[in-house]
Amino acid sequence: MFTLDIQPRFSDTDALGHISNTSLPVWFEQGRTPIFRIFHPSLDVKTWPLIIARLEIDLLAQSYWHMPVEIRTGVGNIGNSSFQVVQEAWQNGKQIARGVATLIHFDYENEKSVSIPEAIKAELAEHKVKDTA
Amino acid sequence: MFTLDIQPRFSDTDALGHISNTSLPVWFEQGRTPIFRIFHPSLDVKTWPLIIARLEIDLLAQSYWHMPVEIRTGVGNIGNSSFQVVQEAWQNGKQIARGVATLIHFDYENEKSVSIPEAIKAELAEHKVKDTA
Amino acid sequence: MFTLDIQPRFSDTDALGHISNTSLPVWFEQGRTPIFRIFHPSLDVKTWPLIIARLEIDLLAQSYWHMPVEIRTGVGNIGNSSFQVVQEAWQNGKQIARGVATLIHFDYENEKSVSIPEAIKAELAEHKVKDTA
């Protein structure tokens, strides 16, 4: 799995004193950067080739501002033009969230999905998380 | 269903030129305010009685900054201490997203879930969305 | 002055229980929409003609999530290619912030400032706030 250390920002918290649930999608998006690079090494936003179709997040424990969070990122099911990214967030030795994002290989100009090239499928498969066969 | 008009903010967009996927959880959270009021009419954050356990969002179409978005909010399954909120986002006559949030009636002091009182269950049931019986 | 009603979002708060200072720049940006329209009626982001050079915000009182905020927006000094936007934020009858943003009429393709056309200067001048002569 790819790992990314996130430093929670003060504005990631909300008035309940903990990290806002709305920060997890932001952190998980950031954790997907190595996946983005597989499709698009330049990361140039003008020619971005992916769109997100679905996100699911289970919030497993409260999390807090002043401790780092580790985001772990792997690949789930791989379809013809879409695939899943499977993620976990850990803080202070405890899993605080898990997430699944469904991404589509996408042509923004024609607004339609595009098959994932075989070479990319093979590279994605190297990062497959075992338990989502 | 409850409805809320959201004015997308410029900072809700991202470098792809459209609304960021990370803004939908923010908008849906805001759309849940009438649900929060059923549990907690004062909305006082110091005695807040709910925590979110899960969010699922399907992103159905790209959305944009300069047009309002309508958030529609109803209730799904109601359990002993948890229940679902079922939501839709519409922009310019088109559904752009649907979401399901699982909320838990929660005691922050003791960090544990609490049964939902019958009176509140009855009030939630009045806002039940038909097709999630 | 132009006025805009902002509904604070739960994620605009932070762990101190009040609205984050980082939400004010977001709200003020949203309040500048009528100014953006003077330069760019379509609001199309692909041909956006303004860039921000400076922002100053005085935070005058704590503000909270569950009450609307009114943003009042006028024009300050008007230069050759830049001008100031002068703003206030009010909640529950109390001024919570004031802000001044310096915007530049900007050509993103050539990355340089552009003179503000006389017709636009005249329109901006109609919204001038008296005490910033």
Next chain:
Amino acid sequence: MFTLDIQPRFSDTDALGHISNTSLPVWFEQGRTPIFRIFHPSLDVKTWPLIIARLEIDLLAQSYWHMPVEIRTGVGNIGNSSFQVVQEAWQNGKQIARGVATLIHFDYENEKSVSIPEAIKAELAEHKVKDTA
């Protein structure tokens, strides 16, 4: 000066393709963490002793998502109960922003400012930026 490496998040960008001006206050707030620690080593939000009174940011160059940003943080003028934090943001060898935040030593319970203890003033003075006498 204290330095902090910020990894811009995808949601820090906006539809103009660059980093939103509204992200700079968030990054600068995060860069103030070592200053917060001088006043409040535990960083416990329930007993937080500071409030922000003013922020000024000059945006000097466009910045982008896929490169890290370094935030440099020092201390400016130190008054009886308030002081200034002077900051810079650098990306790819170029200064993209400078900022000044005015913070007040604050008693949230009684909602009033409090003198800064001499020991803290002395510690702040060690981090003073030369050119803001």
